[in-house]
Amino acid sequence: MERLELKHIFSWLHDLLVSTGLGEPWLSVVTYLMLGAMMFGALSVIALFLVWWERKISAHVQQRFGPMRNGWHGWYQTIMDAIKLLQKEDVRVTNRDKFVFFWAPVICFVAAFLAYIVIPFGDGLIVADFNIGILYIMAVTTFTIISLLMAGWGSNNKYALLGGMRSAAQMVSYEIPMVASILVVIVYSGSLSMVDIVESQSGMIFNWFIFKLPFGPIAFITYIIAATAEANRVPFDLPEAEHELVAGFNIEYSGMKFAMFFLAEFVNMFTVSAIAVTLFFGGWNGWLLPSWLWFLGKTLLVVLLLMLFRWSYPRLRVDQLMEFAWKFLVPLTFANLLVGAAFKYLGWYW
Amino acid sequence: MGVLKSFVELIRGLGIAGKHLGRHAITIQYPEEKWTMPEKSRGIVVLLSDKETGELNCTACQLCMRACPTAAIDIDAPRGEDKKRYLARFEVDHMLCCFCGLCVEACNFCAIEMSTEYEFSTLNKSDLIWDKDKLQEMGRNVDYVDTRKKKEPKTPPEADAATKPAEAKPDVAPASTGDVNPETKAAEAKDATSTDTPSGDTGKEEDK
Numbered sequence: 327m328e329r330l331e332l333k334h335i336f337s338w339l340h341d342l343l344v345s346t347g348l349g350e351p352w353l354s355v356v357t358y359l360m361l362g363a364m365m366f367g368a369l370s371v372i373a374l375f376l377v378w379w380e381r382k383i384s385a386h387v388q389q390r391f392g393p394m395r396n397g398w399h400g401w402y403q404t405i406m407d408a409i410k411l412l413q414k415e416d417v418r419v420t421n422r423d424k425f426v427f428f429w430a431p432v433i434c435f436v437a438a439f440l441a442y443i444v445i446p447f448g449d450g451l452i453v454a455d456f457n458i459g460i461l462y463i464m465a466v467t468t469f470t471i472i473s474l475l476m477a478g479w480g481s482n483n484k485y486a487l488l489g490g491m492r493s494a495a496q497m498v499s500y501e502i503p504m505v506a507s508i509l510v511v512i513v514y515s516g517s518l519s520m521v522d523i524v525e526s527q528s529g530m531i532f533n534w535f536i537f538k539l540p541f542g543p544i545a546f547i548t549y550i551i552a553a554t555a556e557a558n559r560v561p562f563d564l565p566e567a568e569h570e571l572v573a574g575f576n577i578e579y580s581g582m583k584f585a586m587f588f589l590a591e592f593v594n595m596f597t598v599s600a601i602a603v604t605l606f607f608g609g610w611n612g613w614l615l616p617s618w619l620w621f622l623g624k625t626l627l628v629v630l631l632l633m634l635f636r637w638s639y640p641r642l643r644v645d646q647l648m649e650f651a652w653k654f655l656v657p658l659t660f661a662n663l664l665v666g667a668a669f670k671y672l673g674w675y676w
Numbered sequence: 677m678g679v680l681k682s683f684v685e686l687i688r689g690l691g692i693a694g695k696h697l698g699r700h701a702i703t704i705q706y707p708e709e710k711w712t713m714p715e716k717s718r719g720i721v722v723l724l725s726d727k728e729t730g731e732l733n734c735t736a737c738q739l740c741m742r743a744c745p746t747a748a749i750d751i752d753a754p755r756g757e758d759k760k761r762y763l764a765r766f767e768v769d770h771m772l773c774c775f776c777g778l779c780v781e782a783c784n785f786c787a788i789e790m791s792t793e794y795e796f797s798t799l800n801k802s803d804l805i806w807d808k809d810k811l812q813e814m815g816r817n818v819d820y821v822d823t824r825k826k827k828e829p830k831t832p833p834e835a836d837a838a839t840k841p842a843e844a845k846p847d848v849a850p851a852s853t854g855d856v857n858p859e860t861k862a863a864e865a866k867d868a869t870s871t872d873t874p875s876g877d878t879g880k881e882e883d884k
Contacts, residue, residue: 387693389702631690634697638689654679 332451336361365453369439369593376592377404379626380633387637414581419482422578426480430473431579431586437469438590441597446520448610448618459520460512463601464505467556470594471497474565474575477587481578489574492644493565496555499651500562504552506659510545510666511535511605514675524609534608538675541666546606548659550631553598555651558591559632561639564647599628713792718775721749721768722791722815723808727822732812733787736761743782748772766808770796791818 339360343353378393378401385392393400418427444459446452456462471494478490512518514535515526527533536542555562566574576587603609603624612620642650669675704711713719724733736753752765779788791814798804806814 383697386699386701387696389696389699391701391703391705394705634690634693637696638693639686 332453335364361453365442366439369442369596370589372596373589373592374404374408376596376629377407377588379629380592383630383633384637387634408585411585412582416583417578417580419578421482423480423482426476427578428480430476430480431583431590433469433476434473434590435586437466437473438593438597440466440469444520445597445600446524446604446609447621448616451610451618452521455519455521457517457519460508460518460523460601460605463597464501464508467594467597468497468501470556470590477575477579481575483578485571485573486575486577489565489571489577492571493558493575495644496558496562496564496647496651499648500552500555500655503548503651503655503659504556506656506663507545507549507552508601508605510541510663513663513667513670514538520604520609524604524611527608528611531608534606534611536606541662541669542606544658544662545666546602548655548662549606550602550628551655553602554632554635555647557594557598557632559595560636561641562647563641564644595629595632596625599625599632602628713794715792717792717794718777718790719793720770720791720796720814721773721775721779721811722789722793722818723766723811724787724789724815724818724820725812732763732808733785733824734763734766735785735787736763737784739782739784740779740788743778745776745778746772746774748774749779763808766811768806768811770804770806771801786820786822786824789815789818789820791815 336357340353340357343356348356381403382392382399393403396403396406441463443453444456444462446455474493474497475490478487478493481487511523515523517523517526527535531537536546554560558565564574565571566576571577576584579587600621603621607624607628610617610621725731726733736751738751738753741747741749741751748769748771750765750767750769751763753761754764756762775790777790780790793814796804
């Protein structure tokens with residue numbers, strides 16, 4: 327079987343457009359628009375699936391059924407929900423900051439999707455293999471903080487503002503242990519490129535970074551904690567803590583704008599899981615099955631872990647959150663980085 | 677070590693959540709599948725009919741109406757030609773009914789019962805006032821133990837047998853000594869239909 331590669335799809339699309347006799351400036355524009363639509367479609371499907379998955383997991387942890395009406399075990403429930411949100415009235419607050427209020431969900435949405443340019447979904451299934459891949463992801467996902475702050479500020483609502491401020495404090499704090507955990511991997515792979523990181527873990531299962539004792543598992547645990555905070559999920563869901571802030575930063579948003587925040591949240595969750603798989607679980611590496619299936623399977627397992635967090639742990643207080651990040655996670659990750667670097671220097675690894 | 681211990685506890689918590697994930701749901705898909713309600717559950721009030729004749733057990737004594745704390749039961753029981761009360765109207769207003777079961781306690785004739793049905797929502801309020809026929813219809817599939825005291829037929833069984841030789845059976849006579857053979861009971865019930873109703877001294881003063 328020929329290897330499924332995105333660039334084959336790109337060139338096929340390009341040839342198709344050339345055959346229609348399109349001129350050069352428009353050719354590129356149309357090609358890129360179509361590619362963008364492709365990625366957007368794929369990620370929307372993933373986000374919609376994750377919403378359904380989340381509801382099912384939540385239900386089964388609580389021994390309920392969850393959505394059961396639409397299709398087999400309610401599989402198109404979220405599609406119906408999205409259609410409903412599209413039809414809803416776009417409620418606008420009178421005293422909002424018009425510009426900021428409008429652009430906040432857009433930035434949140436775009437920032438969530440930008441990371442997928444460098445995520446390798448399989449062997450060759452990557453849009454662009456930057457040599458700064460992981461750094462790029464860290465950079466663009468930071469836009470989420472800005473969008474949440476914008477949403478909080480633009481809504482002119484005390485709960486929204488509190489949620490926005492909390493999210494800014496939280497995400498800036500947890501960015502540091504997250505990056506420090508990732509650095510351990512980069513010390514070993516010797517590259518920031520996502521493809522290189524995956525290929526450095528190829529071969530047998532013990533080449534996966536999580537099995538590099540003792541710093542591998544610690545790096546994974548600190549990463550997954552920081553990632554949970556980055557994705558604003560329980561137990562770090564202070565920006566949208568329902569019981570304290572009603573809905574947090576997105577309280578004044580309705581209809582499609584809310585849907586954008588909602589989908590971006592799930593895309594973010596998939597992003598952090600995909601990064602975890604790429605860095606610690608050998609990315610697309612696997613046996614027999616096609617590489618993209620391995621990647622998706624592993625990612626969904628990490629997503630399942632994040633969802634189980636939600637139903638296991640209570641939410642932290644704001645001061646506990648900050649204390650945990652600065653007094654525990656940051657020293658731990660840096661010590662771990664130091665140990666990892668020392669092991670690399672001494673050659674005590676396989 | 678405190679950190680390590682709490683970390684182990686966190687993992688255990690995850691394990692418990694994961695264990696619940698594998699369990700079967702304890703809720704049910706309501707309109708498709710329903711609970712079998714407990715036998716003694718107090719659902720909607722229904723009127724019971726005689727098992728053999730299919731007629732209402734009600735004797736129009738109006739005790740249930742008096743027992744009802746919310747006045748949900750409304751009965752019209754005028755006297756007929758033979759000076760006996762008959763049930764002209766029997767309405768239960770399910771907007772008022774509080775499902776206390778006092779009417780069932782009050783009834784001496786196994787005529788009223790709380791069924792296990794609980795689905796009677798309508799789009800129209802007036803549909804919640806159920807009349808005699810509907811209550812009887814609802815009560816048809818309610819099983820109950822008949823504890824009514826059967827009156828002996830006024831005519832002795834021998835005389836009855838003599839007048840109606842077609843229905844006469846050799847074991848009609850022992851029936852009066854407590855035999856509860858269903859066939860004899862049926863025969864008794866048929867004989868007793870004319871005399872079964874009580875004398876109706878509960879409402880003499882209203883009788884005009």
